Amino acid sequence: xxxxxxxxxxxxxATTRRIVPxxxxxxxxxxxxxxxxxxxxTPDDYRQGSTVKIIYIHVPSAMMAINAWAMMLVASLIxxxxxxxxxxxAARAAAPVGAVMTLIALITGAIWGQPMxxxxxxxxxxxxxxxILFLFYLGYVALWSAIEDPDIAADLTSxxxxxxxxxxxxxRYAVNFWNQGLHxxxxxxxxxxxxxxxxxxxxxxxxxxxFVLLFVTLVLVRTRTEIRARRLHALQMRARMA
Amino acid sequence: xxxLILRDLALAVRAGGGFGLGLSFFLIVVVLVPFxxxxxxxxxxxxxxxxxxxxxxxxxxxxxxxxxxxxYEDGTLDLLACAxxxxxxxxxxxxxxxxxxxxxxxxxxAPVLGVLLNLPVPGFWWLVVSLAxxxxxLSMIGAFGAALTVGIRRGGLLxxxxxxxxxxxxxxxxxxxxxxxxxxxDLGVPLALLAGVTGAVVALLPFASxxxxxxxxx
Numbered sequence: 001x002x003x004x005x006x007x008x009x010x011x012x013x014a015t016t017r018r019i020v021p022x023x024x025x026x027x028x029x030x031x032x033x034x035x036x037x038x039x040x041x042t043p044d045d046y047r048q049g050s051t052v053k054i055i056y057i058h059v060p061s062a063m064m065a066i067n068a069w070a071m072m073l074v075a076s077l078i079x080x081x082x083x084x085x086x087x088x089x090a091a092r093a094a095a096p097v098g099a100v101m102t103l104i105a106l107i108t109g110a111i112w113g114q115p116m117x118x119x120x121x122x123x124x125x126x127x128x129x130x131x132i133l134f135l136f137y138l139g140y141v142a143l144w145s146a147i148e149d150p151d152i153a154a155d156l157t158s159x160x161x162x163x164x165x166x167x168x169x170x171x172r173y174a175v176n177f178w179n180q181g182l183h184x185x186x187x188x189x190x191x192x193x194x195x196x197x198x199x200x201x202x203x204x205x206x207x208x209x210x211f212v213l214l215f216v217t218l219v220l221v222r223t224r225t226e227i228r229a230r231r232l233h234a235l236q237m238r239a240r241m242a
Numbered sequence: 243x244x245x246l247i248l249r250d251l252a253l254a255v256r257a258g259g260g261f262g263l264g265l266s267f268f269l270i271v272v273v274l275v276p277f278x279x280x281x282x283x284x285x286x287x288x289x290x291x292x293x294x295x296x297x298x299x300x301x302x303x304x305x306x307x308x309x310x311x312x313x314y315e316d317g318t319l320d321l322l323a324c325a326x327x328x329x330x331x332x333x334x335x336x337x338x339x340x341x342x343x344x345x346x347x348x349x350x351x352a353p354v355l356g357v358l359l360n361l362p363v364p365g366f367w368w369l370v371v372s373l374a375x376x377x378x379x380l381s382m383i384g385a386f387g388a389a390l391t392v393g394i395r396r397g398g399l400l401x402x403x404x405x406x407x408x409x410x411x412x413x414x415x416x417x418x419x420x421x422x423x424x425x426x427x428d429l430g431v432p433l434a435l436l437a438g439v440t441g442a443v444v445a446l447l448p449f450a451s452x453x454x455x456x457x458x459x460x
Contacts, residue, residue: 135407142400143404146391152457156458159390159453159454160390160404162450163447170439171410174411174414174415175410175414
């Protein structure tokens, strides 16, 4: 049996009907344990105080913001190569979720940055490239909703996703260069993962797992909705023809 | 291909082609900047390279939807798709014509407008160089955006939303070259990067654009 059998919408619906509740419950469990553990049962950071605890939302959402785009890229490629409709619909379903994750990362970053850096926003390379990523998400979603024919929309958004990925990487490095060019090495963003001590590390891992599962749940549910909407549309067309 | 470029040039220069539109827009943007920021010449000369780059970029955006939309509506694009030259070549010719009617005039007009903004003297040369190197990329990326949105009615706003994030690297490197040129700093690295971005865009995006056109013509 090959993986591609799940590209059959009926097969996909049957399998995901069983998977979705499991993933949803696991996600809720991971998030609840991870966040409660992180918020209430870890010590305050000696320099940052209790503000450090926003890390349990900030870091996982930022990770998912990037991974969602990567997943859309893979789904787009699968659609262009193998023409599986479920793949295109999954890419479509992931886009708004990814956009919201980007927004969460930006907002929690601003809330964290206010007490730590004394400013809500700085034109730091990381912050800037996330803002650009958000713009890419907006363009992608807008293109999907602008085209009526679903197959043409899927094709064009896939092309946009591939070209956009290249430009997003390019912008990332361009922004790095640009900021260093403006003010020498303003190292506002620290590489957090390496500095996180074990007490913070395990709840963070749980929170990340929770966000991944949450993303999977949302994408699966949204894809199922898209498939149902497509089926409904087809039935309506058939009824109109008859 | 040469015929195609000449035809597009003729269409753009004729009445209703919107040839002077981009230039006038560029002029207006540059004139509006001192109104918004005050006539202090030291402030203006500091921001002049960035403002000129931004103005040129926005003026470029104005005429993008003309690249394919009219030909798509009257069926010329279908004929071009069946023509003996590959669709990629059509895209390059169209982008080239767009550059000749917007990018090149903008590049030539930029130093004149630089006088209005009190651009420092060493900046003029590098402003022209950076615009001459960067605007082909703006036209080519714009042609890709136009190819994506050609089938959408009133897609102008969507086109801007799609194209502007793609302009980020070109704008960063181009404005950096102009700024460093005006301040007499070393500008070898951003100049090389700007040329690299333009070269890669002109080499690769015709394929993506032609792919998008084929999807739209299906």
